Amino acid sequence: MVPPAASEAPTPAAAPGLEPIIGGTLALLTHYARMPDLKVSERIACNLALIARHPEATATLRSMCTNLFVAWLGPLDVQDGAVGGEWRDVWPMPPAMQ
Numbered sequence: 329m330v331p332p333a334a335s336e337a338p339t340p341a342a343a344p345g346l347e348p349i350i351g352g353t354l355a356l357l358t359h360y361a362r363m364p365d366l367k368v369s370e371r372i373a374c375n376l377a378l379i380a381r382h383p384e385a386t387a388t389l390r391s392m393c394t395n396l397f398v399a400w401l402g403p404l405d406v407q408d409g410a411v412g413g414e415w416r417d418v419w420p421m422p423p424a425m426q
Contacts (some may be wrong), residue, residue, distance in 0.1 A: 346384040349375055373400045 353375040360368045379385055380393040 346379065346382050347383065349378050353379065369400070373397055376400060 353372060356368055356372045356375065358363075360372060370395060376397040377394045380390050382390075385393070
């Protein structure tokens with residue numbers, strides 16, 4: 329059997345187009361607004377990361393999606409802060425009861 333010519337060889341799968349990812353992200357955001365769900369929020373964050381790294385995205389869109397990805401993950405300093413630090417911007421921490 330003769331191997332196919334270079335022009336007949338199948339091309340490797342290209343990165344998915346940018347528009348379907350943006351469309352899917354908008355649909356997920358709409359779904360999340362109606363019914364918040366942790367799995368949906370994880371997918372939204374993943375899609376924002378995909379857009380931020382997509383070769384077809386403009387520099388402005390990449391920057392915006394990077395910032396949205398970080399914002400969607402929530403404040404990172406609360407996870408690393410001292411116990412009770414999460415109350416600092418909301419309300420004074422209630423006294424501990426024992």
